[in-house]
Amino acid sequence: MDKLIITGGTPLEGEIRISGAKNAALPILAATLLADGPVKVGNIPHLQDITTTMELLGRMGVELVVDERMNIEVDCSTIRELFAPYELVKSMRASILVLGPMLARFGKAVVSLPGGCAIGSRPVNLHIEGLVKMGADVHVEGGYIHAKASRLKGAHLVMDLVTVTGTENLMMAATLADGTTVIENAAREPEVVDLANCLNAMGAKVSGAGGDTISVEGVDKLCGTHYDVLPDRIESGTYLAAAAITGGRVRIKDTRPRMLEAVIEKLREAGACVEVGDRWIDLDMKGSRLRSTNIRTSPYPAFPTDMQAQFTSLNVVASGTGTISETVFENRFMHVHELQRMGADIQLAGNTAVIRGVDRLTAAPVMATDLRASASLVLAGLVAEGDTVVERIYHIDRGYESIEEKLAKLGARIRRVPA
Ligand code: EPU
Numbered sequence: 001m002d003k004l005i006i007t008g009g010t011p012l013e014g015e016i017r018i019s020g021a022k023n024a025a026l027p028i029l030a031a032t033l034l035a036d037g038p039v040k041v042g043n044i045p046h047l048q049d050i051t052t053t054m055e056l057l058g059r060m061g062v063e064l065v066v067d068e069r070m071n072i073e074v075d076c077s078t079i080r081e082l083f084a085p086y087e088l089v090k091s092m093r094a095s096i097l098v099l100g101p102m103l104a105r106f107g108k109a110v111v112s113l114p115g116g117c118a119i120g121s122r123p124v125n126l127h128i129e130g131l132v133k134m135g136a137d138v139h140v141e142g143g144y145i146h147a148k149a150s151r152l153k154g155a156h157l158v159m160d161l162v163t164v165t166g167t168e169n170l171m172m173a174a175t176l177a178d179g180t181t182v183i184e185n186a187a188r189e190p191e192v193v194d195l196a197n198c199l200n201a202m203g204a205k206v207s208g209a210g211g212d213t214i215s216v217e218g219v220d221k222l223c224g225t226h227y228d229v230l231p232d233r234i235e236s237g238t239y240l241a242a243a244a245i246t247g248g249r250v251r252i253k254d255t256r257p258r259m260l261e262a263v264i265e266k267l268r269e270a271g272a273c274v275e276v277g278d279r280w281i282d283l284d285m286k287g288s289r290l291r292s293t294n295i296r297t298s299p300y301p302a303f304p305t306d307m308q309a310q311f312t313s314l315n316v317v318a319s320g321t322g323t324i325s326e327t328v329f330e331n332r333f334m335h336v337h338e339l340q341r342m343g344a345d346i347q348l349a350g351n352t353a354v355i356r357g358v359d360r361l362t363a364a365p366v367m368a369t370d371l372r373a374s375a376s377l378v379l380a381g382l383v384a385e386g387d388t389v390v391e392r393i394y395h396i397d398r399g400y401e402s403i404e405e406k407l408a409k410l411g412a413r414i415r416r417v418p419a
Contacts, residue, residue, distance in 0.1 A: 004390040006381030007413035012248035014410045018255040019045035019401040020229035024191040027168040030097035032074035037224025040073045048398045052092040086112035100173035109147045118370040120329040130170040154179025162299040174216035175204040183214040189300040190259045194230045201225040233259040234306045241310040244272045249284040262303040292322030309335045309376035315355040316344040324353045335373035338366040363388040371399040
C-alpha cells in the first residue's frame with residue numbers, strides 16, 4: 001500500500017486548480033442509467049471512487065468511453081444486469097445511488113446493503129422507505145435489497161432527517177414516475193442542485209433543488225445530454241485549510257466561493273485574510289498565528305461534516321481552546337487518536353472534541369481511516385517537525401485528485417512512496 005511522506009514546515013504558496021466534485025460526479029454517473037441516449041459527463045475528477053463507479057456500471061453491461069480529459073460517455077442501451085454486488089458496494093457506499101435509477105427505468109434492481117463504515121452506521125432506510133411510498137415492492141434478503149415496480153408512482157415524501165444520497169436517489173427515481181413527487185426536508189447541498197440540473201438537461205422536470213422542498217413531475221423518458229460537473233467545494237476547503245495551517249498564501253481557481261460561505265467565515269474567524277472572486281478564492285495568513293474556532297457540523301448551508309477533520313487539525317495548532325461538535329455522523333473522530341500521537345491536546349466527550357492549541361506537533365507514523373480523516377493527517381504533517389508518514393492512503397485517493405502533486409505545486413515537501 002502506498003504511503004505519503006511529508007516533511008513539515010514550509011508555508012504553502014502559489015495557485016492550483018480545483019477538480020470536479022466527487023459527490024456530484026457519483027450521482028450524475030448513476031443518473032445516466034435513466035437516459036435513453038448516451039450521456040457525456042465532463043469535469044470528472046480522476047479518483048478511485050469514479051473508477052469504482054465505472055466498474056459497477058461496466059459490470060451491468062453499460063458502455064463507457066473515457067477520453068484523455070476525463071469526459072466519460074455513458075451508453076446504457078447495452079445494460080444486461082440490474083445488480084450491484086457487495087464487493088463493490090462495500091468499497092464505495094455511494095453505489096447505493098444506482099438503486100433509484102435502475103428501479104425507475106428498468107422496473108427492477110438488486111443492490112447490496114452497504115453496512116456500516118468507519119464514520120458511523122449509515123443506514124439507507126430512508127432511501128428504501130421513499131421508494132416503497134412510491135409503490136415499489138422492496139425486501140431485504142441475504143444482505144441485498146431486492147426492489148421491483150412496474151412503474152413508480154409520484155408520492156409526498158417527508159424525510160425524517162436530511163440525507164444527501166437519500167434525496168438524490170429519490171429525486172432520480174421520481175423523474176420517471178407516474179405523477180408528481182414532492183420531497184420535503186430535502187438535502188440542500190450544491191451537489192443535489194448539480195444533479196437536478198443534469199436531470200433537467202436530460203429532460204426531467206425537477207424544481208426547488210437547493211431548497212428544502214423538491215418537486216419532481218414524472219416524464220415518460222429522459223434523453224442523452226452533455227453535462228459538466230461542478231467544482232469540488234470540499235477539495236477547495238481542504239486546500240484553503242492547508243494554506244492556513246502552514247501560514248501560507250494561495251489562490252484556488254475554478255471553484256465557486258458561494259458554496260463555501262460557512263467554511264470561509266470560519267477561516268476568517270481563525271485569522272485568515274480571505275478574498276473571493278467569481279471563480280477563485282485567495283487566502284493569506286499574513287504572518288499571523290491561527291486562532292481557535294468553535295465548529296458545529298450540520299447539513300448545508302451550515303458547516304460541512306466533510307470539513308470537520310481538517311478544522312480539527314487547524315485548532316490543534318491554533319492559539320486558545322476550540323470545540324468541534326459533529327452532529328451528522330456518530331463516529332467521525334478517528335483522526336483524533338492519530339493527531340494525539342503527533343502531540344495534539346484533544347479531549348473527546350461524546351460528539352464534541354475540545355482542543356487546546358499546542359505550539360508544535362512532532363512527526364509520527366499515522367494511519368488514514370477514512371477520506372477526510374486522511375486529509376486532516378496530511379494537514380498536520382505539513383506543520384509537524386520531522387517526517388510524517390501517512391499510511392493507508394487509498395482512502396485519500398478515493399476523494400482527492402493527485403493530492404501530492406497539487407500540494408507539491410504549492411511548495412509542500414511531500415512524496416508518495418509506492419508499496
Ligand atoms: N441516514 C439515516 N438513514 C438513511 C440515510 C441517512 O439514518 O436512510 C443518516 C446517516 O447515518 C447520517 C445522516 O443521516 O447520520 C446523514 O447522512 P447522509 O445520508 O446525508 O450521508 P450520505 O448521503 O451517505 C453524503 C456524502 C458524504 C457526506 C454526507 C453528509 C456522497 C457520495 N457522500 O453521504 O461524503 O459526508 O453526505 O454531507 O455524497 C465524503 O465525501 O467524505 C463523504 C463521506
